[in-house]
Amino acid sequence: QSVLTQPPSVSAAPGQKVTISCSGSSSNIGNNYVSWYQQLPGTAPKLLIYENNRRPSGIPDRFSGSKSGTSATLGITGLQTGDEADYYCGTWDSSLGAVVFGGGTKLTVL
């Protein structure tokens, strides 16, 4: 089991909006920055969101991040078939002394 909990899968239609949750505790999300990664099939993870809600250069504003308490959320608007991928949240866990990731969420664009 992962330290951070994500839903195994989410789905939505093209053009719609989807959110992916990431639940943790005070030792990780509650007191540290959260990042989000997109892993397209057969490729390396790609940074989408860092420091809870900041987007690296080149990431469209369709992708957004937020954090509240011990949970974080990735939002994707205007869904495209090319957004079909696995999405992971990550953060530092102060109790474990380790970077931890969620188990990943598979996004299907119907």
Add this chain to the structure above:
Amino acid sequence: QVQLQESGPGLVKPSETLSLTCAVSGYSISSGFYWGWIRQSPGKGLEWIGSFYHSGYTYYNPSLKSRVTISGDTSKNQFSLKLSSVTATDTALYYCARATRSDHFDFWGQGSLVTVSS
């Protein structure tokens, strides 16, 4: 543009040591940032192995700490991973990546598949 490329044997025997190297281009590892290794078992999620800073500071996942060594070679602008006493559970796709002080990974290599088998 920062680029990372992993290299090393694709097959390692049980009980032996897994060794991988990550060559970095487009940025000097001695200029800053942390440099890390993350692995992904087949069909599974991501697991952080450890990270190092060019000064020599390293920090490892406690679950792997007793078997892991990460080191850097600034003259070749690369860093390495050694994982000892491997078993089949260490079979995974190993990624190297650049890490920041806020513990996110902004540039990744393409990954190197390592299979542990006799």
